[in-house]
Amino acid sequence: MxxxxxxxxxxxxxxxxxxxxxxxxxxxxxxxxxxxxxxxxxxxxxxxxxxxxxxxxxxxxxxxxxxxxxxxxxxxxxxxxxxxxxxxxxxxxxxxxxxxxxxxxxxxxxxxxxxxxxxxxxxxxxxxxxxxxxxxxxxxxxxxxxxxxxxxxxxxxxxxxxxxxxxxxFEEKGIYPQQMIDLKALMGDSSDNYPGVRGIGEKTALKLVQQFQNVEGIVSNLKNLSKAQRTKIEQDLEMMYLSRQLAExxxxxxxxxxxxxxxxxxxxxxxxxxxxxxxxxxxxxxxxxxxxxx
CATH class of the missing domain: 3.40.50.1010 (5'-nuclease)
Known part of the structure; x- marks a missing residue:
């Protein structure tokens, strides 16, 4: 039916x-x-x-x-x-x-x-x-x-x-729908006026989410990131988590x-x-x- x-x-x-x-x-x-x-x-x-x-x-x-x-x-x-x-x-x-x-x-x-x-x-x-x-x-x-x-x-x-x-x-974006939340946590959203992690744009954010699945996976693998990426995330860790709350x-x-x-x-x-x-x-x-x- x-x-x-x-x-x-x-x-x-x-x-x-x-x-x-x-x-x-x-x-x-x-x-x-x-x-x-x-x-x-x-x-x-x-x-x-x-x-x-x-x-x-x-x-x-x-x-x-x-x-x-x-x-x-x-x-x-x-x-x-x-x-x-x-x-x-x-x-x-x-x-x-x-x-x-x-x-x-x-x-x-x-x-x-x-x-x-x-x-x-x-x-x-x-x-x-x-x-x-x-x-x-x-x-x-x-x-x-x-x-x-x-x-x-x-x-x-x-x-x-x-x-x-x-x-x-998934075919078009390369991530699953719910991972959009983690994407926004990193790259922010200019239309909604929250910053995410300063210095990380959509391209880098997408790559990180594809590689580590979500924000928690990224944070637990900070040692595997480039020095520049690690520094940016560590400096804006609190805002990254807040941006995720705002995005969800x-x-x-x-x-x-x-x-x-x-x-x-x-x-x-x-x-x-x-x-x-x-x-x-x-x-x-x-x-x-x-x-x-x-």
Whole structure:
């Protein structure tokens, strides 16, 4: 018997991508209530395009719930390099959640945790009973890939994905998905603003992880490293371990979403009414793909 397919959507990734794709040209789609809707409009297109491509039986959308998380408590500089969202995007966070609710799809988020942590937790909870597909544009989520967990990375445009399985990831990267955490511990992450080990870049980090498996293996083999590598790691040992903590997606966050709660059943009339309320045109055709679920 074919297992259910649970598609977990990184709501923040879809919304930000959709917003900036049109905001660069100043196309904010201001409606009659003076509310910008460009990000939400693109979010809907991305959502239904993925549904049409992958045909999930169950769906949930996960969100960040503010910039303060346990990671900012661990490291004050975490994501401190990021600017505040544009004012045109601010009202669209709630609008996107309203749209998801109109799809009869659960919105999942928890203060103090990132959307990634919610996705990781739900993926681990569900992967025995369902195949899990994570829809995102964030490569950090690749660390979650496992036997029953795959990741569809959004590429430019609509309907273009790089779908990673455990085998394909190893074939392409030369390491296993979970070793990404150790890779980030060494090389850091400039977009999330944590340094890793100063002076060690991706190439060296990858070589070390391939050779010694993980951070613990590297530390226990310091005598086998070059003098320059050993010195760098010894000087930044504490930051290396902290960077590993920051890089690792937490898969035991206090959230849950049963398969029953995530069963994908669209109420077409409810969605059409929401489209009318938001003054969206041209999206009705995307609902045609939902007839088998409605």
């Amino acid at each position: 074919k297992k259910p397919l649970f598609m977990m959507v990184d709501g923040m990734a879809l919304l930000f991508r959709s917003f900036y794709a049109t905001a660069v040209a100043g196309q904010f789609m201001i409606n009659s209530k003076d509310i910008p809707t460009n990000g939400v409009y693109g979010f809907i297109k991305h959502f239904f395009t993925a549904v049409n491509k992958f045909h999930p039986t169950h769906v949930a959308v996960c969100w960040d719930m503010g910039s303060k998380t346990f990671r900012t408590e661990l490291f004050e500089g975490y994501k401190a390099n990021r600017s505040e969202p544009p004012v045109e995007l601010l009202p669209q966070f709630d609008l996107a959640k309203e749209i998801v609710e109109a799809f009869n799809v659960p919105n999942i988020g928890l203060e103090g945790f990132e959307a990634d942590d919610c996705i990781g937790t739900l993926a681990i909870q569900s992967c025995q009973d369902a195949d899990v597909l994570i829809l995102t544009g964030d490569q950090d989520i690749l660390q979650l890939i496992d036997e029953n967990i795959s990741v569809a990375l959004l590429k430019k445009g609509f309907g273009n994905y790089h779908v990673y399985t455990k085998e394909l990831f 997606i937490k898969c035991d966050a206090p959230v849950s979403c049963s398969l029953n709660d995530a069963l994908f059943q669209i109420d077409r009339q409810k969605v059409i009414e929401k489209f009318k309320e938001l003054e969206f045109r041209g999206l009705h055709r995307y609902l045609e793909i939902e007839k088998e679920y409605a």
